[in-house]
Amino acid sequence: MEITKILVPVDFSENSQKAVEWALLLGEYFKADITLIHVLLFYQEDVGKSNRMEAFEQLVKEKEQEIHRQLEEQSRIVKQENLNINSVLMRGISPADTLLEFVHEKNFDLVVMGTHGKTGLRHFVQGSVAEKMVRNSPVPVLTIHRTVENNAIHRILVPVDFSIYSTEALMWANEIAVRYQAKLVLLHVIEREVYPSFYTEEAELPPVDENLHSLAREQLREFVSDFVDESAIEEIVVREGPAHKEIVDFVKEKDIDLLVIATHGLTGLEYLLMGSTAEKVIRWATCPVLTVKRTTRFQ
Structure with missing residues (x-):
């Protein structure tokens, strides 16, 4: 980079x-x-x-x-x-x-x-x-x-959804972590149903089995291994709920200094109905948010 x-x-x-x-x-x-x-x-x-x-x-x-x-x-x-x-x-x-x-x-x-x-x-x-x-x-x-x-960088949060877009965010976050000697916190949010954003907050579903959380953490560690320095990883967390809400809540709870998130570039009707997780996050997150695309010039 x-x-x-x-x-x-x-x-x-x-x-x-x-x-x-x-x-x-x-x-x-x-x-x-x-x-x-x-x-x-x-x-x-x-x-x-x-x-x-x-x-x-x-x-x-x-x-x-x-x-x-x-x-x-x-x-x-x-x-x-x-x-x-x-x-x-x-x-x-x-x-x-x-x-x-x-x-x-x-x-x-x-x-x-x-x-x-x-x-x-x-x-x-x-x-x-x-x-x-x-x-x-x-x-x-x-x-x-x-x-x-705050304008110091000690803990960097990276939401990961196992998509190719996430790899770009992981590479940027890892590079920043190395340069600033910061720690990475990796977060995966399990969203079992996808509704238009104006319904999401009201939907209540039974909790996901803890075994699924454990499996997701293992898969997440394997998924990121090619993109981040393992020694930089402080924590791997799996939560369930609306992605943007869980990310914003996690930032508040864990004193995150920087959030690095990939944007999928939704457009048209899909964007109108669903919005963008990244855009919802930058609207409410209390820490700086770095958004990257798959097309970003990473060197």
Whole structure:
């Protein structure tokens, strides 16, 4: 795994400041260049203040100058002698689409960004820029929830579902564990029935036999043996229930510092009905979440 270029979307909120701090931590360790980016949305400007295009362009120019000043100030505050930090301001209609285009164009290795943790109707209507990035980014995305306080990495959780997607998450987690001398906790969640997400919480099923738990732990240890250093494994855990809920609960219970999870890239009707476990996790997890895809450039 080689990380040489890190992109950090910023909106000058407390959330994005936490993302910048994590980017600096990783940038220093990997000796990576860091780019801070702000997307100025067209509809944020009050076109109605004037019927003249010249006045509108002047309004946009003044806003851009203010954002440039804020970006320069942000870069100055976080400037470190051993890191190359620069800033970019882009215009766009959709923040996620603009960021994705920039990631493709400049070949970044990692995106680090804050998530505001929208829920309920507001989330259903607006979604989340972070979740859209997780769904569509060709490179790993590290999301930092607004509740994250710690920026040390001692225990890394990796949910494993025995799919080929999990192998990518295992390789990334193992590499980070080796570099940071951290321990890995492997979690498999048994989901016996799959319902649309709005039914899942209410479904109550009899507990799975403990022998199945034991068998799953043995199979999990065998499955991961080709991808992780066994000495780095602290614990192998099997739980049952809705995957996203069990993962989020485990993070809270066990003081996990980083969660590395694979996203399967659901789209269309399947995504609408089932959602994505990874996206649900980044919405509620209280630790940073690194999401990776099978198509991720792992070296």
